[in-house]
Structure formats: C-alpha cells, structure tokens
Amino acid sequence: MRTPIMAGNWKMNCDNPQAEQLASAIAEQAGDIEGCEVIICPPFTALTTVADALSGTDIALGAQNMFWEEKGAYTGEISGPMLRSCGCEYVIIGHSERRGRFGSPDEDFTAELQKVFGDTDASVNRKIKAALSYDLTPIVCGGELLAERQTGQTDTVVKGQVEAAIEGLSADQVSRIVFAYEPVWAIGTGEVCEADEANRVIRLIRQTLAEAVSEEVAAQVRILYGGSVKPANVRGLMEQSEIDGGLVGGAALQADSFCELIEVAAEIKRN
Ligand code: PEP
Numbered sequence: 001m002r003t004p005i006m007a008g009n010w011k012m013n014c015d016n017p018q019a020e021q022l023a024s025a026i027a028e029q030a031g032d033i034e035g036c037e038v039i040i041c042p043p044f045t046a047l048t049t050v051a052d053a054l055s056g057t058d059i060a061l062g063a064q065n066m067f068w069e070e071k072g073a074y075t076g077e078i079s080g081p082m083l084r085s086c087g088c089e090y091v092i093i094g095h096s097e098r099r100g101r102f103g104s105p106d107e108d109f110t111a112e113l114q115k116v117f118g119d120t121d122a123s124v125n126r127k128i129k130a131a132l133s134y135d136l137t138p139i140v141c142g143g144e145l146l147a148e149r150q151t152g153q154t155d156t157v158v159k160g161q162v163e164a165a166i167e168g169l170s171a172d173q174v175s176r177i178v179f180a181y182e183p184v185w186a187i188g189t190g191e192v193c194e195a196d197e198a199n200r201v202i203r204l205i206r207q208t209l210a211e212a213v214s215e216e217v218a219a220q221v222r223i224l225y226g227g228s229v230k231p232a233n234v235r236g237l238m239e240q241s242e243i244d245g246g247l248v249g250g251a252a253l254q255a256d257s258f259c260e261l262i263e264v265a266a267e268i269k270r271n
Pocket residue numbers: 009011095182186187188189190226227228229247248249250251
C-alpha cells in the first residue's frame with residue numbers, strides 16, 4: 001500500500017511572520033491526522049521559520065527548487081546541502097512554473113518568464129540526481145500545456161518528461177522519487193482535471209516507469225495530482241486508484257482548506 005502525500009507548494013507567498021502563522025496553524029490542526037504524509041514547501045526565505053514551527057510534528061519540510069552544484073559562484077542559487085541544513089527532506093523539481101510553462105493567457109509574459117526560469121528536461125534530470133545524492137526526496141513535476149492537450153499530445157509530452165527525468169538513474173534511485181502529474185492548464189486556474197482523466201495519465205506515468213525500470217518500482221512509487229485541488233474536488237480525485245495524493249498551491253495557503261485536503265486523503269486511502 002502506498003501512503004498518500006499532501007504537499008503544499010506555497011510558491012512566492014508568505015513573508016516570515018505569515019509563514020510562521022500559517023505553518024503553526026497547519027501543525028495544530030493536522031498534527032494528529034494519521035495515514036497521510038504532509039509536506040510544506042515554503043519559499044527559501046521562510047524555510048527555517050517553518051522548520052521551527054513544525055518541530056516536534058510529523059510534517060515534513062520541502063523546498064520549491066534547487067541547483068545541482070554543491071557550492072560556488074552561482075549567485076542567487078541554492079544547493080542541496082543548504083536545503084538539508086534548513087531541515088528540508090523534500091524538494092520540488094521541474095514545476096511547470098520553473099520550466100517557464102504557464103497556463104497564463106498572457107503569452108508575452110510567459111515567453112519572458114521562460115527565459116528567466118527555463119528549467120529543461122536536462123536540468124530537471126541533473127537536479128534530481130543531485131537531490132538524491134544529498135538525501136533529498138525529489139517531487140518531480142510534469143504535465144501538458146492546454147495547446148498540447150488540445151492537439152492530442154498529452155501522453156507523448158508526459159511520457160517524454162518522465163523518461164527524461166529518470167535518464168541514467170538506477171531502480172533504487174527511481175524508487176525514491178515522488179512524481180506529480182500537473183496539467184499546466186489546471187494550475188492556479190480553478191479548472192481541475194477530471195478525476196478519471198488524471199487517473200488515466202497517472203497510470204500512463206506508472207506504465208512508463210514499469211517499462212523503463214520495473215513493475216515493482218512502478219507499483220511502489222507515489223504519484224500525486226496537482227492543479228486546482230480544493231476541498232470541493234479532492235474527494236473524487238483521492239478516490240482514484242492511481243492517485244496517491246496532491247501537490248497543492250492555492251488551497252495550501254489557508255490552514256483550514258489544506259487540513260481538509262489532508263483529512264480527506266487520509267480517510268479515503270485508509271479504506
Ligand atoms: C501547484 O502549485 O503546483 C499547484 C497545483 O497550484 P494550484 O493548486 O493553485 O493549482
């Protein structure tokens with residue numbers, strides 16, 4: 001049985017006082033929910049604040065990105081050992097926003113951000129290898145743009161991202177990854193992917209892992225769904241057999257809604 005995960009991606013939200021307040025509220029409300037792993041991924045600047053607020057709880061800390069080098073002249077970058085020293089156990093890698101792939105209708109802004117952020121399949125692969133070498137669990141994201149879905153490319157895009165992400169990794173390394181299927185058009189838009197369609201794409205990810213690695217690894221890896229997960233739609237998603245939890249943006253910024261997601265995931269996956 002795969003233990004579900006509910007991971008909150010706070011993105012570029014919460015200064016330190018706000019982070020302290022939100023993390024403490026989540027710790028208080030979700031601290032004794034059993035049967036669901038909880039991860040909070042605040043901005044880099046709030047990692048130690050959130051680590052302090054979570055100390056003594058089972059809630060884990062994650063970062064939203066990292067660079068693969070250990071240290072050096074890489075102004076503005078953050079390494080795996082730095083994340084470990086803040087108490088991180090997880091790191092999100094290859095989020096569509098880091099790949100410069102946005103669901104935003106503002107194409108000029110998206111094109112500009114693509115140049116600024118610009119994670120690629122190759123950089124995602126390097127970051128995964130580095131994260132694992134520092135004993136950080138990567139939460140590896142992938143998903144199609146709206147235009148890719150509309151032109152029937154969803155499966156090719158997602159399969160390609162997964163294959164590229166695990167290139168050169170051993171079976172043991174792949175077994176330590178958490179994947180997240182995040183259709184870009186569903187992220188931050190309020191437009192959730194139909195639960196059975198999310199389940200289908202996640203099954204495809206599992207099949208891709210089975211072909212590239214082994215059935216055993218594919219069966220044990222946790223694969224989350226992300227994209228406008230809310231209390232109103234979480235139940236249908238968690239009822240799907242292939243979906244092992246959620247990677248949540250907007251609804252993770254309120255303790256009440258995030259804790260409701262955790263409760264529902266724990267309840268449904270327990271049964
Ligand atoms: C995300 O940040 O990965 C995400 C899925 O955001 P939201 O839940 O706001 O769509």
